[in-house]
Amino acid sequence: MRKSARLNRPHGFAIDHKGNLFVTDQGNNKVKKIHVEDREVETIAGSGHEGDLEGVGSAASFNYSHGIAVDTDGNLFVAD
Helix, strand or coil, rough: CCCCCCCEEEEEEEEEECEEEEEEEHHHEEEECCCCCCCEEEEEEECCCCCCCCHEEEEEHHHCCCEHHHHHHCEEECCC
């Protein structure tokens, strides 16, 4: 069963060394990962509430995140 996901103003995009796609979802204040193997969409960061809290996973809050980058170790960097 495939889950559906809605993006609201996707803006920044990055691809890791495995081919997974990372998207900043501005309107939902989240960062999503689209897995290359099965096209599943996963929220990997962001509470969904507008804010500016640094944190891991849902402990982070974003406010119109613009850019995203991934390094060779798989670390994500979000410009918010």
